[in-house]
Amino acid sequence: MTSFLRKRIISSAIPLVFVVLGVFCLARLTGSPVDLYLPLSATPQQRAEFSAAHGFDDSIPVQLWDYLTNAAQLDFGTSLRTGESAGSMVLKAFPVTLQLAGMTMLLAILGALLVGSLAAYRPNSLIDRIAGLLSMTAASIPDFWFAIVGVLVFGVGLDWLPTSGTLGGPEIWVLPIATLLIRPFGVLVQVVRGSMVGALSAPYVKVARSKGADPKRVVFGHALRNSITPVLTVAGDLTVGLVNGAVVVETIFGWPGIGKLMIDSILQRDFAVLQAAVLLTAVTIFALNILVDVCHALIDPRVRQAVPA
Amino acid sequence: MKSSVPSGPRRERGRAHTVLALLTTGTLLLTSACAVANSDAAGDAGSADGRTLRLVLTQEPPTLEPCESSLTATGVVVRSNITEPLVERDPTSGKLDPLLATGWRQTKPTTWTFDIRPGVKFQNGQPFTAKDAAFSIDRAVNSDLACNVDGYVFGDEKLEVHTVSPTRLTVTTEKTDPILPLRLSFVEIVPRTTSTKAKVRIPIGTGPYAVKSWQTGVSISLARNEDYWGKAPAYPRARYVWRSDASVRAAMIDKGEADIATALDHTSADKGNTVAYPNNETTALRLDGREAPLDDIRVRKAIGMAVDRKGIIDALLGGLAKPAAQLVPPGVVGHNDDLAPVPYKVAAARALVKQAAADGVPVHRQITLVARNGMFAGISEVAEALQYEMARVGLNVRIRMADTATHLQYQLRPLPRDVGPVALLIMHGNQAGDAAFTTSQYLVSDGPQSTFGTKELDRRIAAADALSGKARAKAFAEVLGYQNETVAQYAYLAHMRGLLGLSPKVRYRPDSATGDEMRLAEVSPAKAGRH
Numbered sequence: 033m034t035s036f037l038r039k040r041i042i043s044s045a046i047p048l049v050f051v052v053l054g055v056f057c058l059a060r061l062t063g064s065p066v067d068l069y070l071p072l073s074a075t076p077q078q079r080a081e082f083s084a085a086h087g088f089d090d091s092i093p094v095q096l097w098d099y100l101t102n103a104a105q106l107d108f109g110t111s112l113r114t115g116e117s118a119g120s121m122v123l124k125a126f127p128v129t130l131q132l133a134g135m136t137m138l139l140a141i142l143g144a145l146l147v148g149s150l151a152a153y154r155p156n157s158l159i160d161r162i163a164g165l166l167s168m169t170a171a172s173i174p175d176f177w178f179a180i181v182g183v184l185v186f187g188v189g190l191d192w193l194p195t196s197g198t199l200g201g202p203e204i205w206v207l208p209i210a211t212l213l214i215r216p217f218g219v220l221v222q223v224v225r226g227s228m229v230g231a232l233s234a235p236y237v238k239v240a241r242s243k244g245a246d247p248k249r250v251v252f253g254h255a256l257r258n259s260i261t262p263v264l265t266v267a268g269d270l271t272v273g274l275v276n277g278a279v280v281v282e283t284i285f286g287w288p289g290i291g292k293l294m295i296d297s298i299l300q301r302d303f304a305v306l307q308a309a310v311l312l313t314a315v316t317i318f319a320l321n322i323l324v325d326v327c328h329a330l331i332d333p334r335v336r337q338a339v340p341a
Numbered sequence: 342m343k344s345s346v347p348s349g350p351r352r353e354r355g356r357a358h359t360v361l362a363l364l365t366t367g368t369l370l371l372t373s374a375c376a377v378a379n380s381d382a383a384g385d386a387g388s389a390d391g392r393t394l395r396l397v398l399t400q401e402p403p404t405l406e407p408c409e410s411s412l413t414a415t416g417v418v419v420r421s422n423i424t425e426p427l428v429e430r431d432p433t434s435g436k437l438d439p440l441l442a443t444g445w446r447q448t449k450p451t452t453w454t455f456d457i458r459p460g461v462k463f464q465n466g467q468p469f470t471a472k473d474a475a476f477s478i479d480r481a482v483n484s485d486l487a488c489n490v491d492g493y494v495f496g497d498e499k500l501e502v503h504t505v506s507p508t509r510l511t512v513t514t515e516k517t518d519p520i521l522p523l524r525l526s527f528v529e530i531v532p533r534t535t536s537t538k539a540k541v542r543i544p545i546g547t548g549p550y551a552v553k554s555w556q557t558g559v560s561i562s563l564a565r566n567e568d569y570w571g572k573a574p575a576y577p578r579a580r581y582v583w584r585s586d587a588s589v590r591a592a593m594i595d596k597g598e599a600d601i602a603t604a605l606d607h608t609s610a611d612k613g614n615t616v617a618y619p620n621n622e623t624t625a626l627r628l629d630g631r632e633a634p635l636d637d638i639r640v641r642k643a644i645g646m647a648v649d650r651k652g653i654i655d656a657l658l659g660g661l662a663k664p665a666a667q668l669v670p671p672g673v674v675g676h677n678d679d680l681a682p683v684p685y686k687v688a689a690a691r692a693l694v695k696q697a698a699a700d701g702v703p704v705h706r707q708i709t710l711v712a713r714n715g716m717f718a719g720i721s722e723v724a725e726a727l728q729y730e731m732a733r734v735g736l737n738v739r740i741r742m743a744d745t746a747t748h749l750q751y752q753l754r755p756l757p758r759d760v761g762p763v764a765l766l767i768m769h770g771n772q773a774g775d776a777a778f779t780t781s782q783y784l785v786s787d788g789p790q791s792t793f794g795t796k797e798l799d800r801r802i803a804a805a806d807a808l809s810g811k812a813r814a815k816a817f818a819e820v821l822g823y824q825n826e827t828v829a830q831y832a833y834l835a836h837m838r839g840l841l842g843l844s845p846k847v848r849y850r851p852d853s854a855t856g857d858e859m860r861l862a863e864v865s866p867a868k869a870g871r872h
Contacts, residue, residue, distance in 0.1 A: 194384060
């Protein structure tokens, strides 16, 4: 297991390094933030002072070196917009996204296991067809459209839910989570169903059925357990993709999370905050990938043996 | 009968249970975290108890620094609510009214004297005197803070400020400035204890409201200044939240979650809960006259004739605008009432382009039409309509949609090099009420937002700027007409109108300054559901 873990960490760390370096360099290719932060009448001296104060007058390799050495000491710089520490801004925003993403994936996995299993239990039955149609629709609906329609229907039309915001009772979670949930749920139902259909046609299930084993135990006990590995893998990938969904949800519903912070930082050329946000997100995704792999390996020992030396 | 299917070793089942336990623990932790976050049942915008005025903006202000109040997102919260200037401009009549100064007069050609209102206190209890006014002007205009008000309102001008007594102040300019009091209406007054080394995050002023809290990313709360020198505002509290999507802002008004919503979109707002108002913004294509084929005035004039302003306004802007013939809207000093929008004449425009082509102008060279995302509702569709209309008269146009920072690179000097001919879709707001603020930026040859010009136009602008009163208005009106005839740097589109969401519970009459300066003291509870 230790060897497996070491190999996975090394292979997962490579993209992390590329993402962090890539964002650093690409951000600087979009131009200097001086025009956004200084008035029209700013003198060349003021512009030069602004650039020097924030290190924009150094070459990109020098800026990168400064960034990496400071980041190693957990100093991620200061926000151009707010003057606050970029690290603290990111740490404040991150739990918001983490809550949303965690709740969403949990509900998506549990819901997909239930619906996917029911659909797989009797392939081509009415339940299977309805589940297939709904999951395909869910996986295809644009999240921003779903969010706006949700606000208009459930917020304004039916008056069941608040339109947006982060303060209030549990009802404030419904629309944001439903918006984030819809696509992973749709995809996972398909994965669970496909995996379960395969498992239910496996010889050991046929033998169990022929010997009169309890059908529910066969489906939910044996087949589901053996189908969980691909579900976890796909769920891990979908969780990574939730950062994209979080941008939409946080922007529309006014949640001050990491997705909105990233978009605002890009638009405002607030490089320090953008870098800190990307770094924390990349590290989280890295850790998540490792966690998924470990879970994967715990459930299916063949995975541990399959990792090449 | 016992099943022969192996249920797996006990250790394997344990691992599965571990995963399940991890998931369950995660849920519990997240749920408990949610419970902590949800301690306020009133919602982001505050409770509808009638004592809190709830406003929803398009974006969170980047700062509340008073010297950055010329930024729309900052000014709409700060100006005349938290801080106040010496003089304020009536957005409807254009007249200057006393505020923290009770009177002013030009005592020398380059010197103005202001009488300071006695008995005014800042929100921190400190008395307001002429020294604070002098300090505030110095801090905003003469300091190294690089304040936006310095650039937009005063340009390169430096001011000499002296306090004659605790209630008298003189301001001296380098050359005669007939509109200095108007310029000073953009300087928000702060106590002289305010930092001169750094911009402040939470300002202190003399206004009817003080900042109570700023919950970054969520809301800004104001509380009524009980020591306010003027008439007390109707609402003891005000709370700003922000939602970038116009349909969500409209939904918040429709559902009663907010009382006022800014910058609504005609496609998603309920007409019963909105009020349209002229917002002093004008849209136009700025044509880069340094690059072929836009360096030929026939091509530039043809673009003006190719634009179906009425069609675009009716179909894409919800009828909420008026065809424009100049960069300044009615009501601004210098607006030329005699200028009419260029008639929509496709055949004549095509003929002009053909003439230019016959003289060797490379009319098929690709023109880049640059527009900014989110500049106004329907901007993409307007850009596509303009592209179609320009193509119809024989020009080759591609669209580039840009974010604010990229758009600024095209908009401001130094202009980008080697990008070919550019038609930049701009939206210019003249909130100061005088054409000088437009001409100094958009029309003089080396203006920060102009691509070219002529010496004669520069001379006429400088001459108009030295005048005052009716002569000033007439001279600027002539400048705008002369620009259209001889320079034609702009193909005008429309004088825009804003759409404000207004709950039936409140009464407020928006004016041309509302988008940049929403005076909360002018809002009051409605009687019998009337605005």
